[in-house]
Amino acid sequence: MTTINDHFLKLKAGYLFPEIGRRVNAFTDSHPDAKVIKLGIGDVTEPLPEAIREALHRAVDEMGDRDSFRGYGPEQGYSFLREAIAENDYTSRGCDVSADEIFVSDGSKCDTGNILDIFGTDNTVAVQDPVYPVYVDTNVMCGRTGQADDQGRYAGLTYLPCTAENNFTPEVPDHPVDLIYLCYPNNPTGAVATKETLKKWVDFARSNGSIILFDAAYEAFIQDESLPRSIYEIDGARECAIEFRSFSKNAGFTGTRCAFTIVPKTLTGKKSDGSSHSLHALWNRRHCTKFNGVPYIIQRGAEAAYSDAGQQQIKELVQFYLTNAKILSEGLSSIGISVFGGENAPYIWLKTPDNMKSWEFFDHLLDQAHLVGTPGSGFGASGEGYFRLSAFNSRANVKEAVNRIKTLMG
Numbered sequence: 001m002t003t004i005n006d007h008f009l010k011l012k013a014g015y016l017f018p019e020i021g022r023r024v025n026a027f028t029d030s031h032p033d034a035k036v037i038k039l040g041i042g043d044v045t046e047p048l049p050e051a052i053r054e055a056l057h058r059a060v061d062e063m064g065d066r067d068s069f070r071g072y073g074p075e076q077g078y079s080f081l082r083e084a085i086a087e088n089d090y091t092s093r094g095c096d097v098s099a100d101e102i103f104v105s106d107g108s109k110c111d112t113g114n115i116l117d118i119f120g121t122d123n124t125v126a127v128q129d130p131v132y133p134v135y136v137d138t139n140v141m142c143g144r145t146g147q148a149d150d151q152g153r154y155a156g157l158t159y160l161p162c163t164a165e166n167n168f169t170p171e172v173p174d175h176p177v178d179l180i181y182l183c184y185p186n187n188p189t190g191a192v193a194t195k196e197t198l199k200k201w202v203d204f205a206r207s208n209g210s211i212i213l214f215d216a217a218y219e220a221f222i223q224d225e226s227l228p229r230s231i232y233e234i235d236g237a238r239e240c241a242i243e244f245r246s247f248s249k250n251a252g253f254t255g256t257r258c259a260f261t262i263v264p265k266t267l268t269g270k271k272s273d274g275s276s277h278s279l280h281a282l283w284n285r286r287h288c289t290k291f292n293g294v295p296y297i298i299q300r301g302a303e304a305a306y307s308d309a310g311q312q313q314i315k316e317l318v319q320f321y322l323t324n325a326k327i328l329s330e331g332l333s334s335i336g337i338s339v340f341g342g343e344n345a346p347y348i349w350l351k352t353p354d355n356m357k358s359w360e361f362f363d364h365l366l367d368q369a370h371l372v373g374t375p376g377s378g379f380g381a382s383g384e385g386y387f388r389l390s391a392f393n394s395r396a397n398v399k400e401a402v403n404r405i406k407t408l409m410g
């Protein structure tokens with residue numbers, strides 16, 4: 001009989017968002033009139049910017065004309081988009097990234113998971129704790145961990161606790177690790193990394209021969225000009241880092257789907273005979289074998305994100321969410337709740353009042369204020385006692401949410 005990949009069975013069954021959904025449904029079933037406001041899942045709410053919509057329409061029309069119709073495109077992405085990315089996101093910021101080091105894809109979630117195809121299963125892995133669950137679960141699936149303990153920590157992974165005590169910025173580990181996931185600005189904590197912080201990681205990775213998997217999905221939310229937007233702003237990063245970016249959170253592409261991954265040609269990994277091999281060549285092979293490219297129409301939409309009008313409209317979109325974050329953050333602070341993040345990220349990370357457990361606070365907010373957030377413990381053991389609120393919502397809902405929290409706890 002056909003066997004299965006047993007590693008899947010190690011995954012914690014009560015996955016975070018289904019459990020939230022279950023509790024919200026149970027509540028709305030018994031309170032059909034309650035107006036529940038969801039500040040839970042990190043999905044955008046505002047429509048696509050006009051410059052992007054116009055580019056999408058034009059591309060649809062091109063596809064409807066025999067002379068400009070396109071079939072399969074290059075798996076790595078059309079050069080018009082790769083060139084626009086290289087110029088606007090990298091060269092203009094002094095980063096040495098060329099168009100042919102950019103792989104356009106249908107999402108950073110997929111890329112952060114798929115990248116594991118090119119690494120040996122014997123690599124050791126470090127993750128921030130709390131963490132975007134995709135990094136952990138994809139490593140579990142391919143057998144790079146043992147079983148999970150009661151707190152959800154998998155044997156074999158190195159967890160880097162991020163708490164208020166270390167300003168949600170962990171030190172480098174005291175032992176070598178092969179693959180290191182870093183996410184800045186961070187989901188879920190909203191923490192950011194300075195150049196000095198990233199430099200420590202780059203130095204650590206280079207002295208240990210590690211690879212940093214740097215998730216910069218929230219780069220557009222950085223307001224502080226002194227903060228790095230890309231890991232390639234750090235000297236030596238081309239020798240040790242892969243960067244993931246997405247149009248999901250800046251340009252509202254969560255349902256439209258377009259992202260990209262940078263694999264510098266200078267990156268290498270070790271073969272079993274001890275010699276080194278290009279990671280760019282391996283990822284190119286993997287990408288072309290298992291992926292047939294992002295739709296032409298969508299790539300034209302993404303390209304428009306770099307036009308003058310597109311840049312302006314994206315800026316406004318980001319500012320809209322950051323103003324929501326500010327309203328949440330100031331409202332909660334004003335009643336004595338400790339809040340973190342929200343300044344360079346669309347997430348507010350708060351310390352639960354009265355030392356409530358994360359899920360206890362979740363139930364309290366849902367029952368008493370009809371608000372849904374995300375329990376910090378769902379992102380990792382070190383998230384216990386914390387709670388995430390997302391700024392992705394309408395202004396009216398955000399204001400109403402703050403009023404309800406003030407009424408409940410003020």
Ligand SMILES: *Cc1c(COP(=O)(O)O)cnc(C)c1O
Pocket residue numbers: 042106107108109110132183187215217245246247248249253254258259
């Ligand atoms: C939203 C998000 C992404 C982007 O995922 P897509 O698949 O591109 O929509 C990547 N990383 C993190 C941490 C995210 O929160």
